[in-house]
Structure formats: structure tokens, C-alpha cells
Amino acid sequence: MSEKIKVAVAGASGRMGREVVKMVLADEHLELVAAVDRSGAGSDAGELVGVKPCGIIAVGDLDAALGAAKPDVLVDFTVPSVVYGNTLTAIKHGVRPVVGATGFTPEQIQELDGLCREANIGGLIAPNFSIGAILMMQFAAKAAEYLPHVEIIEYHGDQKLDAPSGTSIKTAELIAETRKKFKQGNPNEEEILPGARGGEYDGFRIHSVRLPGVFAQQEVVFGGYGQSLKIRHDSYERAGYMPGVKIGVEKVMTYTGMVYGFEHVM
Template sequence: MANKMKVAVVGAGGRMGKEVVKLVLGDEELELVAAVGKSDAGADAGTLVGLPACGIRVTSDLEMALVEYRPDVMVDFTTPQFAYSNTALAIKHGVRPIIGTTGFTPEQIEELDKQCAEQNIGGLIAPNFSIGAILMMKFAAQAAKYLPHVEIIETHGDQKLDAPSGTSIKTAEMIAQNREEIRQGNPKEEEVIEGARGGYYNGFRIHSVRLPGVFAQQEVIFGGYGQSLKIRHDSYERAAYMPGVKMAMEKVMSYTGLVYGFDHFID
């Protein structure tokens, strides 16, 4: 197929990176031109993810891959330690970054947005690529206009490094846009055990649960007089994020500047 979108995957040997490699290799509209990973350098990207060999060898040199193979987009599911520099490097070489790593500061996002604008390209940083999770966020933001008393409970596996999750923080930001800050609960309440009421954000609470055997869940609970509303999303495997990653690749081609949040791509 002519005019395939050329894709570089950074963190190709990671759990999410492997899913992205599978997505690209199995999609007729996409072409894997580079796979980047330090621990898997030299391995065939296809066999690395349990597919037939594809002829693309994993490299540890991101800049070389960007310069030599000239991808249209770079998909990065690495760690906050590397994601900022990877994103800046991609933008420098005119490659549109699609970043699934959380932990960027507002100042970093602003700087990367400026760099994208200077290069006249688009980019995306998304705490969550699940279409269902994005709909949950949008529904929660809408509900907050009418039921401002709210709490968020997010549950992930016990190996997740950040708490609260990027998804819950993004949800809280969207909710906060539609409600005044209200300090909820009894004004005289006292935490008998520190942290029992969760993390404080704009007057409401975010609770993080970390347990083995859990993948990803989030529930947004609204309370009103004589009623409650619960909006919940569950992800059962990483493949659930891939339709969103594919949509992000398509959408980012028509944007200029860095977009924070996959919700901007869903009307």
C-alpha cells in the first residue's frame, strides 16, 4: 500500500511497546521503520513480540533512528526519566511525538508545545489511550456540573510507580473545569490514620489502590441528596489501548502544537 505512515516505537521491548509493535506490524496502513530499546538492541522487532521476523532490528540509538529512517510519528511508552528528552529529540528532527508516559510537568508541556509550534508539527501526550476511559472522563466532567460532590478511586497493579495515576489526575482536571472548589466532607473530620481520606485535589479526593492481579480500573463517584452516580471504566489488557494509539497517529498528522490529553481527539 502506498503512502503508509512510517512509525518508530521507543521502548519497543516494554509491555506497552510490544503492543504498539504488534499494532503497527499488523496494520496495512502503518509501516514500522524503527524500534528503539536499550535492553533488546539487535533483536528482530517481529520475533521480539512473538510474530514472524520483520527485518527491523531494535536499536539503542534513538537519534540515529530518527535521522536515518525519518518516521512520521514516534510512539513512546518509556518512563518519565527518558520521555521528555525523547520527545524533544523527536520534535527537533520533525517527527511527531505520541507519548503515553505520565509525569510531565506543566512547564515541560508548555516548552514542548512551543517546540512543536516552531517546527510546525503536532504532538500528543496522553495519560490514557483507552477510548472507554476517555469517555469516562468526559461523562464525569459533564456530571460535575450538576453533582459537584465527587471522589475518584483508581486501582492498578502493585508495580505501578506513580500515584495517583495520570488518568485520575487528568479526570480530576476535567472535573475541576466544571465545578467550583468545594471542600467536601465534615469540616471537623479528622484522619485517624494519615492518608485515609486520599489525596486532596480542588476540594475532592483521589484514592489510589495498588494490588497484585489488577490491571487498571477507575471509578468516579458523585453524591447528591438521596442519590449517587458511579461512572466506572475497566481495562483488562494492554491491547485495549491500541485503537486509541492508531487514532492518535492519524489525528496528530493534522495538528500543530502539543496536545495534552487524548480527550481532545474525541468529540
Template sequence: MTINVAVIGASGRMGKEVVKMVLSDPELQLVAAVAPSYAGKDAGELIGSKTIGVTVVATFEEAINNAQADVMVDFTVPHLAYAHAKRSIEAGIRPIMGTTGFTPEQITELDELCQQHQLGGLIAPNFSIGAILMMKFAQEAAKYMPHVEIIEYHGDQKLDAPSGTSIKTAELIAQTRQELRQGNPEEKETIEGARGGYYEGFRIHSVRLPGVFAQQEVIFGGNGQTLKIRHDSYDRAGYMPGVNHAVKKAMSYTGMVYGFEHIMD
């Protein structure tokens, strides 16, 4: 069975990679692409390829209303993500959300909506297999080395901080580590924010610099030793096997899943 896919944010750096991935897989069919700056053009122009017969539209609603999509992949911006996911489910389309910024309450509501419509969906802070393994290894290490900090690095144009990946990592660590307030209890920040964001007793630090792509380091400290678990991404193509798997997997379950690690099998 061919899966019809709509790509939202198709002219973005991740969106273009998704378009390429869909077009390269005979089991997938691109039926809609949303990119306001390319509206009216053939979707092939997004990736510098030949004409493919899919006209780019300017709005999310046009894609939802006019395309017979089974799945929509969204790499847009955090303030639109929830509305896009909700509208997609209501239209009978399974949402694969690469955009982060969802609250726990929104995730619960979207899960209930997916259950109601008997659709699968995914909110994934990261689609990289290596990044997911990094999170899993960090979760395991936290059982034995509870003193931990996270440093995540992204380009200076990233909109949210900390990253969705670091938040998901922190949540997984918190599942196996009792809350422990780290550092000197008399510690004072002479520059506000110097110690990073506080989560369950440990800290998350966000670095934003031009020239950086996406890296994350989880540092564990113990008596006389440290353990560092680090993942580095160098190219957006590295996320596409995960996106491809998510698109296909969403056809086989019901509910909104938070975290790619839950559908890796």
C-alpha cells in the same frame, strides 16, 4: 501515504502491543524499535513473529538519528518522557506520548516547540475510548453533583500515583465544578494519607495491587443518592485503536495536544 513509526519502549507490555498494531496496519511502517534488552535482534522477536527486517536498537538517540520516522510512540517511564518528546520534536518527528508525568509548564513548552517546527504531537494519559468517555461523563456529572471522589486501581509495578488518567479526569471535573472543600471541616487523619490526595477540594485514591490491570471509578454523592461512573480495562489491546488513530491524526495538525479527547473526531 505510508506513515513511518518508531516505537520507544518496544519490549514493554504496551510497547509490544504498539509494534503488533503498526505491523498489522498497511498504512503504517515500523522503522525503529528501542528496547535495550533486545538490541541487535530483529523486531519481530519482540512479538514472537517472523523476521520483519527492522533491527532493535538500544537507545532513543539511535532510533531518532538513524530512522526516517514521521511519528514516534513512547511508552517508557515518566522521568524520560519530557526529554524524549523534546528531542523528537527537534528532530522533526511527531511524538505520541503514552507516558505520563508531564508538568503544565513542560506541556506548554512542548506545544510551543511543536508550533515552531510545525508538527503535531499528543500527550495522552489514556488511549482507551471507554476511558475517555468515562472522563467526559464525569465532567458533565460534576456540574450537577459537585461532591466527588476518584478511586483508581493499577498493578503494583506502576511507577506514578495518582495515575495520569485520574489526574486528567480531575482536571476535567475542575473545569465544570467550582472548588468545594468536601467532608467535615474538623476531619483529622489518624493515619496520614488515609483520605487520599487532595485536588480542588476533592480526593483521589490510588490502589496498587498485584493482579489488578487498570480501573477507575468516579463517585458522586448527593442527598440520598450516589452516582458511580466506572471504566475497566482488561487487555492492553483495548488501547490500540486509540494509538492507531493518534498516529494518523498527528500528521494533520500542529501543536502539542494534551488529552486524547481533543482528537477523537
């Protein structure tokens, strides 16, 4: 790679944003040119994430930051309430969005794909950047061809805002592509406690567990005659997502349009 990819980070002082900033600063092929964070505005981005000063001062306004720094890529791990607007702002500036937040509707993804194509840039929305998690999803989709009775159990910390997780929804979508649609379980079952059977997706269930001390795990459980299969992925720290984020930043420079799902660029 002859020239460094210029990267801006939205939500730079957030839990994932800090890891992204550290990854970009440490990578010889990437260059941090902007850090956007309202609470950390005015601070050096390096000091903001606990490393040595880097000379990039965090600002609170994304539009102004992208206009001034002119990055190639915006990495955004903010929250569902602002990420759609951030993505529109990035595309307006001709900046390729690499988004790890959830909350996009299919209609919004389709709209963003059209806008990226009009701007002749690539974009990536990925519910999960963990290489192991993507393999878990792909294995689950394959297993569903042969074991269509399936349920998903996802575990996160008790401060997570959305349920079910974006990873579990993406897993369910991939399973639904290979699984013949039908409603599982006893047709006469009765939930004594409402919600006890979890959320229904295409005839199977997703269960969300929220507990302190838990980081991120997901288990896909298949049942068949006289057997069961469990496919599980465990994440232990946020740094584990950074190799995938780096791949996303590099790959988004090579195509046009919005891609939904890290598995399509991995």
C-alpha cells in the same frame, strides 16, 4: 490514506511497546521503520514482541534511530524519567511524538507545544488512549456540573510506579473545569491514619489502590441528597488501548502544536 505513516516505537520490548509494535506491523496504513529498546537492541523487532521477523532491528539509541530511519511519528510508552527527553529528541528531528507516558509538568507541556509549533509538527500527550476511559472522563465532567461532591478511586497492579495515575489526574482536571471549587467533607475531620482520605485535588479526593492481579480500573463516585452515581471503566488487557493509539498516530499528522489529552483528537 495514500502513503503509509512511518512509525518508530520507543520502549519496544516494554509491556505497552510490544502491543504498539504488533499493532503497527499488522496495520496496512502504518509502517514500522524503527524500534528503540536498550535491552532488546540487536534483536529483530518482530521476534522481540513474539511475532514473525519483520526486518527491523531494534537499537538502543533514540537519537541515532530517528536520524537514520526518519519516521513521521514516534510512539513512546516509556517511563516518566526519560519520556520528556525522548519527546525533545523527537521534535528536534521533526518527528511527531505520540506519548502515552505520564510525568509531564504544565510548564513542560507548554514548552513542548511551542517547540512543536516552531517545527511545524503536531504532538500528542495522552494519559490514557482507551476510548472507553475517555468517555468515562467526559461523562464525569458533565456529572460534576450537577453533583459536585465527588471522589475518584483508581486501581492498578502493585508494580505501577506513579500514584495517582495519569488517568485519574486528567479526570480530576476535567472535573475541576465544570465543578465549582470548594473543599468537601467535614471541615473538622481528622485523619487518624495519615493519608486515609487520599490525595486532595481542588477540594476533592483521589484514592490509589495497588494490588497484584489488578490491571487498570477507575471509578468516579458522586454523592448527592438521597442518591449516588458511579461511573466506572475497566481495562482488561493492553491491546484495548491500540485502537486509540492508531487514531493518535493518524491525527497527529493533521495539526500543529502539542495536544494534551486524547479526548481532543478522538
